[in-house]
Amino acid sequence: MSGHHHHDHDHHHDNHFTAIEARVKALETLMVQKGYVDPAALDAIIDTYETKIGPRDGARIVARAWTDPAFAERLKADGTAAVAELGYGGRGGEHIVACFNTPEQHNLIVCTLCSCYPWPVLGLPPVWYKSPPYRAKAVIDPRGTIADFGVTLPENQRIRVWDSTAETRFIVIPMRPAGTEGWSEEKLAGIVTRDSMIGTGLPRVEDAA
Amino acid sequence: MNSAHDLGGQMGFGPVVPEPNEPVFHGDWEKRVLAINVAAGAMGAWSIDEIRHARESLPPAQYLSSTYYEIWLAALDKVLVKHGFLSTDELATGKPAPERREPKRVLKGEEVAGVLRRGFPYERDAKVAARFAVGDKVRTVVMHPQHHTRLPRYARGKTGVIERIVGCHVFPDTGARGQPETAQWLYTVVFDGRELWGRDADPTSTVSIEAWESYLEPA
Numbered sequence: 001m002s003g004h005h006h007h008d009h010d011h012h013h014d015n016h017f018t019a020i021e022a023r024v025k026a027l028e029t030l031m032v033q034k035g036y037v038d039p040a041a042l043d044a045i046i047d048t049y050e051t052k053i054g055p056r057d058g059a060r061i062v063a064r065a066w067t068d069p070a071f072a073e074r075l076k077a078d079g080t081a082a083v084a085e086l087g088y089g090g091r092g093g094e095h096i097v098a099c100f101n102t103p104e105q106h107n108l109i110v111c112t113l114c115s116c117y118p119w120p121v122l123g124l125p126p127v128w129y130k131s132p133p134y135r136a137k138a139v140i141d142p143r144g145t146i147a148d149f150g151v152t153l154p155e156n157q158r159i160r161v162w163d164s165t166a167e168t169r170f171i172v173i174p175m176r177p178a179g180t181e182g183w184s185e186e187k188l189a190g191i192v193t194r195d196s197m198i199g200t201g202l203p204r205v206e207d208a209a
Numbered sequence: 210m211n212s213a214h215d216l217g218g219q220m221g222f223g224p225v226v227p228e229p230n231e232p233v234f235h236g237d238w239e240k241r242v243l244a245i246n247v248a249a250g251a252m253g254a255w256s257i258d259e260i261r262h263a264r265e266s267l268p269p270a271q272y273l274s275s276t277y278y279e280i281w282l283a284a285l286d287k288v289l290v291k292h293g294f295l296s297t298d299e300l301a302t303g304k305p306a307p308e309r310r311e312p313k314r315v316l317k318g319e320e321v322a323g324v325l326r327r328g329f330p331y332e333r334d335a336k337v338a339a340r341f342a343v344g345d346k347v348r349t350v351v352m353h354p355q356h357h358t359r360l361p362r363y364a365r366g367k368t369g370v371i372e373r374i375v376g377c378h379v380f381p382d383t384g385a386r387g388q389p390e391t392a393q394w395l396y397t398v399v400f401d402g403r404e405l406w407g408r409d410a411d412p413t414s415t416v417s418i419e420a421w422e423s424y425l426e427p428a
Contacts, residue, residue, distance in 0.1 A: 018238075020238055020279065020282075021236075021237070021238045023282070024238040024241045024242055024245075024282065025238075025241075026300070026303035027245060027282070027285070027286070027300070028241055028245055029303065030295055030299055030300070030303065030305055031245055031248075031249065031295075033305045034294070034295070034305055034309050035309070035312075035315065036248075036249065036252060036294060036312055036315065037245060037248040037249060037315065037316070038248070038315055038316060038317050038318050039318075040317070040318025040319070041244075041248050041251075041315075041316045041317060041318045041320070041321050042241070042244035042245065042248055043244075043318065044318050044321035044322065045243065045244040045247050045248060045321055045325070046240045046241075046243065046244050048321065048322070048325060049233065049243065050233050050234065050240065054233075089326065089328065090325050090326040090327055090328035091247075091324070091325045091326075091327075091328040091329065092328070093328070094328040094329060094330045094331060095330070095331065095332065095375070095376075095378075110217075112215070112216050112217030112361050112363075113214055113215060113216075113217075113261075113265070113359060113361055114214060114261055114264065114265070115277055120325075120328075123233065124233055124243070126227065126228070126231050127228060127231065127235070127276070127277070128225050128226065128227050128228065130277040131222075131225075131277075132216050132219070132222040132273060133222040133223055133224060133225045133226070134225045135216040135217065136216040136217065136218065136219040136220065136222050137222070137224075137225065138217075139217045139218060139363060139405070139416050140217070140218040140363075140405075140406055140410075141411070142411065142414050143411055143413075143414070145225060148224045148225040148226075148227075149225070149227060155413075156413070157413070158413045158414070158415065159411070159413060159414045159415075160399075160414075160415050160416075160417065161414065161415070161416040161417070162417050163217065163361065163364075163416060163417065163418045163419075164419070165359045165360070165361065165418045165419045165420070166331075166359060166375070166378060166381075166395055166419035166421070167257075167331040167378060167379075168375055168395075168397075168419050195227075200225075200227075
């Protein structure tokens, strides 16, 4: 799949829908007119994924795991139940597994077959996660894939790649960086990036607000 | 099926290029496709695996040159026509015909939050005991079905170790063809990088897949 900016068939004209915009508009109109979808449901779905669910939810889970060892243990044992304690779960993440990074092993998440991603805790996936370069490369060259994000891992740190071939959804729990002793849970959550919960990034102290 | 979607290990796509400060959507139409896809799926006429099959059976050149929301849209058109909700003529003209299929349910606006929060769990009561135990060595089957499967090509005929018994989960290969739902034990199977990719593999890498029991044989 091409990136979002390579639509050679999508040319903007003043006061005119592009081909794909017109097609989607026509489909939506048909679905509503025939009574298959409720327009209010469409708006509620968009609002959920645009404004309510996103990487800050996963960051909250990570920060809790960093500050509450008992929660971290429950998260390791049963990710679905542990994230539900914080109010998370549901569509696109019915079965959650938390993959804890250690000095010995770094974790990386991919879906080589489609775009499976832990929606209820990270929101919708970025374009690169759904695109061929990442889906092709992550399993055969994980270290090189992570390097594409400007991240170099220690040579002796093993890399475990999790291919999301079923309905299990994975979230990486990065290691808490040194220099964050005494930080509040909220301040800690502020340095947990989306990429660090996919495995293509690491939290950095200098990103603190 | 061995189509363009089965990307693991393929080459020539170049490096991963993340977009700085990427927005959730790149245009209003992407939002609409997401929402129509979720709401239409909630009619309950097709399974997640049937619509995945509709996406991955797009012609390879189309699949690889489309964005993910374009793929979703093309697959949605296919399943809506296949299940008699819309005709190709309606899709072409945008004008509704009087014929209509009554959906099992229509997701109402006020139900969205609850339905998304509950989701659609895929674990089922097991009727038989799990064949494999944690630590067992297993070999994945070699198969090239014409239909949907979740066993990627790079992991066929490979020896790995059962790391976890996930549970008894809905089996995608038959469900994608509209057959009655069945469930099988699902396992996390870990492979050494060299087992999958040979002598040039990163010796420090391992890869796991989630594999249904019928994908596996004792090794």
